[in-house]
Amino acid sequence: MRALxxxxxxxxxxxxxxxxxxxxxxxxxxxxxxxxxxILEADLFTGFERVIEQEAAERVYTYFLTDPAxxxxxxxxxxxxxxxxxxxxxxxxxxxxxxxxxxxxxDFPDFGARARVEAPFFSPSGGLxxxxxxxxxxxxxxxxxxxxxxxxxxxxxxxALEAARIVxxxxxxxxE
Amino acid sequence: xxxxxxxxxxxxxxxxxxxLADAVLARKVDGNDPLSGQFLKKYLENRSRxxxxxxxxxxxxxxxxxxxxxxxxxxxxxxxxxxxxxxGGLRWAGLIPRLKDGRWDGQSRLSLHYESLVEYGGTPIxxxxxxxxxxxxxxxxxxxxxxxxxxxDIAVTGAAQGSQVLVTFQSWQAVGIDxxxxxxxxxxxxxxxxxxxxxGDAIRPDLQSFRVFxxxxxxxETANLAQPYGVRVGPWPVxxxxxxxxxxxxxxxxxx
Numbered sequence: 412m413r414a415l416x417x418x419x420x421x422x423x424x425x426x427x428x429x430x431x432x433x434x435x436x437x438x439x440x441x442x443x444x445x446x447x448x449x450i451l452e453a454d455l456f457t458g459f460e461r462v463i464e465q466e467a468a469e470r471v472y473t474y475f476l477t478d479p480a481x482x483x484x485x486x487x488x489x490x491x492x493x494x495x496x497x498x499x500x501x502x503x504x505x506x507x508x509x510x511x512x513x514x515x516x517x518d519f520p521d522f523g524a525r526a527r528v529e530a531p532f533f534s535p536s537g538g539l540x541x542x543x544x545x546x547x548x549x550x551x552x553x554x555x556x557x558x559x560x561x562x563x564x565x566x567x568x569x570x571a572l573e574a575a576r577i578v579x580x581x582x583x584x585x586x587e
Numbered sequence: 588x589x590x591x592x593x594x595x596x597x598x599x600x601x602x603x604x605x606x607l608a609d610a611v612l613a614r615k616v617d618g619n620d621p622l623s624g625q626f627l628k629k630y631l632e633n634r635s636r637x638x639x640x641x642x643x644x645x646x647x648x649x650x651x652x653x654x655x656x657x658x659x660x661x662x663x664x665x666x667x668x669x670x671x672x673x674x675g676g677l678r679w680a681g682l683i684p685r686l687k688d689g690r691w692d693g694q695s696r697l698s699l700h701y702e703s704l705v706e707y708g709g710t711p712i713x714x715x716x717x718x719x720x721x722x723x724x725x726x727x728x729x730x731x732x733x734x735x736x737x738x739x740d741i742a743v744t745g746a747a748q749g750s751q752v753l754v755t756f757q758s759w760q761a762v763g764i765d766x767x768x769x770x771x772x773x774x775x776x777x778x779x780x781x782x783x784x785x786x787g788d789a790i791r792p793d794l795q796s797f798r799v800f801x802x803x804x805x806x807x808e809t810a811n812l813a814q815p816y817g818v819r820v821g822p823w824p825v826x827x828x829x830x831x832x833x834x835x836x837x838x839x840x841x842x843x
Contacts, residue, residue: 469719471719473715486714486715488718490719513784517778517780520795528778530726531610531611531778532611532726533608533611533624533730534627534730536733536734537733538775538777539718539729539730540778556718558708558714558717558718559775559776560775561775562773562775563774568796568797570796572796
């Protein structure tokens, strides 16, 4: 398949969805997990191949962008869990209290209901950025991680924040 | 997307990279400064292209599954249980060929070394696992030492035991070896450490992130504000009994 994609497209993109356990009762009641599959498939990266697996606790969508040789150059991971799994209102308030505005903007960006930056790491060969946020409707915690290998291959300019924005926008659009 | 840093004087770009390193170093990894931040800082401080710097190997590096697996592989190579990867091929190495050709008498102290490539996140599945389940320590190793040479320097003695030789590892030192350098043709996207900064030296504080073209590393190197260098993480003494435990070898083992 990778060879086929490499032939048809300048870049092959493999979209893996690793599914885990049932989400929060609140999340399930508000939006079945299957709908998340539709949100991401329809709106996030159109045309990507998607593979679904189901295991335990978390619902995880991983996108790989590889160069024609099959080397990963971009990996976007989106993990869904019930709100409160990674962020709580009280914890967020405590962590952000007294921070300088630029530190607040850098480490706890104004995003969704609340958000926290989890990385970054930087090296000549690649960078890793991470963000966890609670959806604006307070139903889900969404963990987004973006690994980008240094490369000259044309690709979207994304950090975890931009990827999270795409996810949040797609999610909110389902309620419009 | 345009090269934001290109528009700024190289000295200011150099200071921006320092702030990027500070942003990485702001988050401790198991109580340590992350290697990725330490490496970048050293690059920005280095002025000699021939320099090699030694970094203290954090426990999370020494005990990482990849390093432990590589050391166990080294043991099998030294004991001639598995072929060594040498010169692009596989061939028998270690103690038994030396017993066969007389380079070792099976008793006296013998020093050997071997090194092999270690990779963190070698496959897309590995990368996804590190992103999803990886600890900050794993993520730091993945981005700082994604692929490096692990070298083992050992000393052994032997004692006859029937037709076999009982091998004792008298010492075992390991060190991670890499080069910190940039491919100037490449780029990646990073968060802007100056986002919303009020400092007059800040670069594009209106942007949360932008593409970092490694041509800017080239600019810094040309201005001798930074230079590539050799990396040595360690050495450290290996104490894992699964690596350094005694072993029996058969001098007459056939080596097809």
